Amino acid sequence: MTEYSIERIREQFPILNQQVNNRPLVYLDNAASNQKPNAVVDCISNYYTSYHANIHRGAHHLAQLATEAYENARTIIANHLNAHREEIIFTYGTTDGINLVAQTWGRKNLKQGDRIVISGLEHHSNLVPWQMVAEENGCIIDIIPVLSDGTLDMAVYDQLLEKKPKLVAVNQVSNSLGTVNPIGEIISKAKNINACVLIDGAQAVSHFEVDVKQLDCDFYVFSGHKIYGPTGIGVLYGKKAILEAMPAWRGGGEMIKSVSYQSFSVNELPYKFEAGTPNIADGIALGRAIEFVNSLGLNAIRAHENLLTKTATQRLLEVPGMRLIGTAAEKTSVISFLIDGLHPYDVGTLLDQLGVAVRTGHHCTEPLMNALGIPGTIRASFACYNTLKEVDIFIEAVKKASQMLS
Amino acid sequence: MTIEQRQQEIIEEFALFDDWMQKYEHIIELGKELPVISAEYKTDDNIIKGCQSRVWLHAEMLNSGVVHFTADSDAIITKGMIAMMIRVLSDQAPEDIASADLHFVNEIGLHQHLSPTRSNGLLSMIKQMKFYSLAFQAKNNG
Ligand SMILES: Cc1ncc(COP(=O)(O)O)c(C=O)c1O
Numbered sequence A: 001m002t003e004y005s006i007e008r009i010r011e012q013f014p015i016l017n018q019q020v021n022n023r024p025l026v027y028l029d030n031a032a033s034n035q036k037p038n039a040v041v042d043c044i045s046n047y048y049t050s051y052h053a054n055i056h057r058g059a060h061h062l063a064q065l066a067t068e069a070y071e072n073a074r075t076i077i078a079n080h081l082n083a084h085r086e087e088i089i090f091t092y093g094t095t096d097g098i099n100l101v102a103q104t105w106g107r108k109n110l111k112q113g114d115r116i117v118i119s120g121l122e123h124h125s126n127l128v129p130w131q132m133v134a135e136e137n138g139c140i141i142d143i144i145p146v147l148s149d150g151t152l153d154m155a156v157y158d159q160l161l162e163k164k165p166k167l168v169a170v171n172q173v174s175n176s177l178g179t180v181n182p183i184g185e186i187i188s189k190a191k192n193i194n195a196c197v198l199i200d201g202a203q204a205v206s207h208f209e210v211d212v213k214q215l216d217c218d219f220y221v222f223s224g225h226k227i228y229g230p231t232g233i234g235v236l237y238g239k240k241a242i243l244e245a246m247p248a249w250r251g252g253g254e255m256i257k258s259v260s261y262q263s264f265s266v267n268e269l270p271y272k273f274e275a276g277t278p279n280i281a282d283g284i285a286l287g288r289a290i291e292f293v294n295s296l297g298l299n300a301i302r303a304h305e306n307l308l309t310k311t312a313t314q315r316l317l318e319v320p321g322m323r324l325i326g327t328a329a330e331k332t333s334v335i336s337f338l339i340d341g342l343h344p345y346d347v348g349t350l351l352d353q354l355g356v357a358v359r360t361g362h363h364c365t366e367p368l369m370n371a372l373g374i375p376g377t378i379r380a381s382f383a384c385y386n387t388l389k390e391v392d393i394f395i396e397a398v399k400k401a402s403q404m405l406s
Numbered sequence B: 001m002t003i004e005q006r007q008q009e010i011i012e013e014f015a016l017f018d019d020w021m022q023k024y025e026h027i028i029e030l031g032k033e034l035p036v037i038s039a040e041y042k043t044d045d046n047i048i049k050g051c052q053s054r055v056w057l058h059a060e061m062l063n064s065g066v067v068h069f070t071a072d073s074d075a076i077i078t079k080g081m082i083a084m085m086i087r088v089l090s091d092q093a094p095e096d097i098a099s100a101d102l103h104f105v106n107e108i109g110l111h112q113h114l115s116p117t118r119s120n121g122l123l124s125m126i127k128q129m130k131f132y133s134l135a136f137q138a139k140n141n142g
Helices: A006-011 A038-049 A061-081 A092-109 A130-139 A154-164 A185-194 A242-245 A280-296 A297-315 A345-353 A366-372 A390-406 B001-014 B020-033 B076-089 B094-098 B122-141
Strands: A088-092 A115-119 A140-144 A169-171 A196-200 A219-223 A236-238 A256-259 A264-266 A322-327 A335-341 A359-361 A376-379 B054-059 B065-075
Touching: A038 A061, A038 A280, A061 A088, A061 A236, A061 A280, A088 A092, A092 A130, A092 A169, A092 A219, A092 A236, A115 A154, A115 A185, A130 A140, A140 A154, A154 A185, A169 A185, A185 A196, A219 A366, A236 A390, A280 A297, A280 A376, A297 A322, A297 A335, A297 A390, A335 A390, A345 A359, A345 A376, A345 A390, A345 B020, A345 B076, A390 B020, B001 B020, B001 B076, B001 B122, B020 B076, B054 B122, B065 B076, B065 B122
Parallel strands: A115 A140, A115 A169, A169 A196, A196 A219
Antiparallel strands: A088 A236, A219 A236, A256 A264, A322 A335, A335 A376, A359 A376, B054 B065
């Protein structure tokens, strides 16, 4: 590994080099979506300028190139997760992957009175799809409560497992607070009672190596746009035997083996779950994004982000009335906070005037905000390309905003 | 003063500021000065939903035939914007409110606060102000 060169990394993200409201942009909304390196942008443009064609069907040269590139991306992703390529289903994103599982595995296997365990840290996209199935099939959803530091109450989790849930669906990392959940323990305990486990890895993949075989989860989902890849593409990993037993969801081209007016038979994995012409360009570019991340090394990225997060957290405490929301020992590069007496929206508006992009609001976790008794938070989140100088600008901006509003 | 005259007045006021900070300091000041809405109107019925900052709006028709608005928000910048809306639209004839073009927001460089992506409730508040005015107007004519 060469030294972590922030200049060299930033050169690969030209979007960062711009002025917002006459100030240099400081992009700290990475947990919502991080920016794309040239390699990813060029990959998309190269696809459309040199070898675009529909895949898996044409016998011609371009169709073959496009198919190879798309399937090669699937292999890159499979290797990255330590999965087999038939276990990698391309989706539109995390939300799409969870809905796929809910509408196929869920509708088939979750029956009247069955219990589903999710955590109090879930994004709406790992709650609403289960509510939809639960409503239709008469299931009960149990919530692992969140403690005041933003960690899960694992004692209650143990109690919930005594009720023999059929499914445990939790995120690896909380998008609102950055808490890293003990998914190793969550999965192994769920496996002891033969519950199916889905892990929402949306907030984890840009920080941690993921080995689905070692984790032993049944499903793992994430979005391309949170790992320096494009929007509109994501991944669902599922254990082969489970995917095979699952009914197909969307019907159409690609997903069938043969069709007559009387019936159809479904294609083999992974195509069974990929009806229609897929998002070819973004699939290929997601493979490229994963190569980008691996070229820096996730451990090196995490070490850099940890330095930024630690520094920023300490310095934020200089601001009068500062209240950190989520103080788990294990966190990613997310800092959620409130300032006494100030509304997050006001702080966010003034930070934007100062060129600093943060997210304010409930971060698609309304039930969590209600449980914490707050209207939302201000959330800053760091990525591989942020700098200590940007931490400085951020802290000064928070101080300025807080002064103006008090 | 007509709605147009009040808008001109605000535009002139803002012309005095030469940077965004003075502008926002002024908005924050306006927010602090906005008369408090009486508790009986700060109800869930009067809340404008789906916003990051909550907005409460109450409208009543005065005997003189004008519509009187009171409003509040939990965010101070939103409240400052509300104060300006009320200054422009309150105590005007319902038909004038319903047809008002609030160009001053653009001219003082705050159009982004009325963007639907802001979800600060202002846009919904203006819609609601016009809706109340139309309703009062219909009642008057009815
Ligand atoms: C933990 C978590 N789950 C799910 C999602 C939804 O991802 P997407 O909108 O890409 O489908 C997000 C995105 O914010 C997230 O952070």
